[in-house]
Amino acid sequence: MTIAIILFLGLSGGLATGAGYVAFITVLGVIPRLMSATKTKSSIQLYERSLVLGVVAGTLLHIFNVHLHWPAFTTAFIGLFSGLFIGMAAAALTEVLNVFPILARRAGVYAEINVLMMAVALGKMTGSLIQWIVFSPM
Amino acid sequence: MEQIVYISLKRHVRLDERRISFFDVAEAEVGEEAQPILEKLVIKTVQPSAGNVVIVTVLDVIHALKTEFPDTQVVIAGETESIVSLQPANTPASFWKIALVWIVLFTGAALTIMNFHEDVSMQKVHVLIYEKITGVKNEQPLLLQIPYSIGLGLGMILFFNRLWQKRLNEEPGPLDLEMFKYEEDINGYLAANEKDQP
Numbered sequence: 001m002t003i004a005i006i007l008f009l010g011l012s013g014g015l016a017t018g019a020g021y022v023a024f025i026t027v028l029g030v031i032p033r034l035m036s037a038t039k040t041k042s043s044i045q046l047y048e049r050s051l052v053l054g055v056v057a058g059t060l061l062h063i064f065n066v067h068l069h070w071p072a073f074t075t076a077f078i079g080l081f082s083g084l085f086i087g088m089a090a091a092a093l094t095e096v097l098n099v100f101p102i103l104a105r106r107a108g109v110y111a112e113i114n115v116l117m118m119a120v121a122l123g124k125m126t127g128s129l130i131q132w133i134v135f136s137p138m
Numbered sequence: 139m140e141q142i143v144y145i146s147l148k149r150h151v152r153l154d155e156r157r158i159s160f161f162d163v164a165e166a167e168v169g170e171e172a173q174p175i176l177e178k179l180v181i182k183t184v185q186p187s188a189g190n191v192v193i194v195t196v197l198d199v200i201h202a203l204k205t206e207f208p209d210t211q212v213v214i215a216g217e218t219e220s221i222v223s224l225q226p227a228n229t230p231a232s233f234w235k236i237a238l239v240w241i242v243l244f245t246g247a248a249l250t251i252m253n254f255h256e257d258v259s260m261q262k263v264h265v266l267i268y269e270k271i272t273g274v275k276n277e278q279p280l281l282l283q284i285p286y287s288i289g290l291g292l293g294m295i296l297f298f299n300r301l302w303q304k305r306l307n308e309e310p311g312p313l314d315l316e317m318f319k320y321e322e323d324i325n326g327y328l329a330a331n332e333k334d335q336p
Contacts, residue, residue, distance in 0.1 A: 087293020
């Protein structure tokens with residue numbers, strides 16, 4: 001009986017989290033932008049599956065005590081690609097919050113909006129590098 | 139002589155002078171002989187007290203047109219009002235202003251990404267991933283974290299379409315769209331509110 005309840009709890013919790021994840025990714029609009037930039041709208045199903053597989057793989061890796069024993073350089077690729085993903089999500093969030101249009105109008109800078117965008121991108125890069133290299137051993 | 143003039147107003151214009159002439163706000167399909175007269179036609183002279191944003195309606199334009207050509211029949215094709223911002227067009231923003239905004243964005247972005255990483259325990263997750271993949275426990279997996287940071291910045295730039303912009307010129311970036319929507323909102327507000335005033 002308790003096993004049934006726990007199974008049910010786990011399943012419903014997973015459903016809620018998965019649905020929330022998909023909803024959030026959809027609101028951010030990262031995937032449509034990737035598709036329109038690469039002109040691969042026809043592969044939308046592949047991308048959906050890749051997202052689902054990624055979530056499931058991450059979950060499995062997290063909950064099971066497995067060690068893959070891959071060479072260390074493979075983590076560099078994982079870092080790069082996960083960074084790209086989070087960077088795009090962060091950019092999308094900045095855009096949802098309307099930061100740039102308001103700032104550009106208030107400060108009266110229109111042509112230099114690219115420069116301001118670079119400020120945010122480089123700031124994120126620098127901030128996270130400082131955090132990993134300087135702060136984290138403390 | 140009776141003739142038909144088709145006019146359409148421009149949605150939004152920036153002007154440097156306070157004298158709005160016909161072709162500043164309107165486009166028109168007229169005969170050759172009327173062209174030079176219309177070029178000199180002043181629709182409205184804006185008093186300094188009227189502020190920096192003026193709405194010119196199609197009625198103002200027709201009124202001015204009728205003073206020159208009383209017999210013409212005007213057909214409106216397109217916008218019925220034009221929002222005129224009286225500010226010097228395309229003055230480059232000063233270096234210090236941009237520098238200040240740049241610094242604010244840069245430090246703000248750096249701080250908020252650190253907050254985000256702390257919030258989601260990114261350090262712990264990176265240590266965990268490194269251990270799971272390589273089987274070695276490393277409290278500071280820089281091999282994972284430095285590419286991650288580079289990817290983070292690159293991802294933002296790619297999202298805003300700045301690297302592909304040359305190649306994909308037919309499509310505006312999300313930032314361009316966002317700027318356009320915001321300006322449209324402001325113009326709509328101005329058009330709705332300015333009209334109440336005489």
